[in-house]
Amino acid sequence: MARYMFIMECKEGSEEEYKRRHQSVHSELLKALKEVGISNYSIFMDGTKLYAYMEVDDYHRAMKELERNPANRKWQEFMSDILAMDEKGDPKMYLIDQEVFHLK
Template structure:
């Protein structure tokens, strides 16, 4: 199982709304995340900076499958007003996939 970290940002002033929305994630999205092979997913917040941790067999395949999933598309649209977005209208996200140490 591969482990990934990625960073994102919510718009300044949207921190509480970001947390509130994540207290009520749609069950269809949770199911979709599991269906693409995500076994663990956590998001940490420091101010408006977001740090996500994910365990998944194939990150790139999972993200490609999620791109067309209706539940994920609905969630992404729902979150787009409070996330920092890139020029294509996608959340600004930087993936870190090189793990150099692990203690189990």
């Protein structure tokens, strides 16, 4: 299983709301994440910076499948008012996929 990290950002002043919303992630979304093969998914926060880690065999395939999933689209819309967005209106996200060390 491959490991991936990505960095996102929430809007300044929305940090507590971001945490609150993640206390009750919809069960349909959790199911969708698992169905595309995502596991061990964690998000860490430092100020407005969000550092996410996940394990998935094929990150790009999983993301394409999630783009078509109604539960994921609903969640993305729900979060859009508190996430920093790029010029296309998508959440700003920087993927880090080059692992240089792993302690087993």
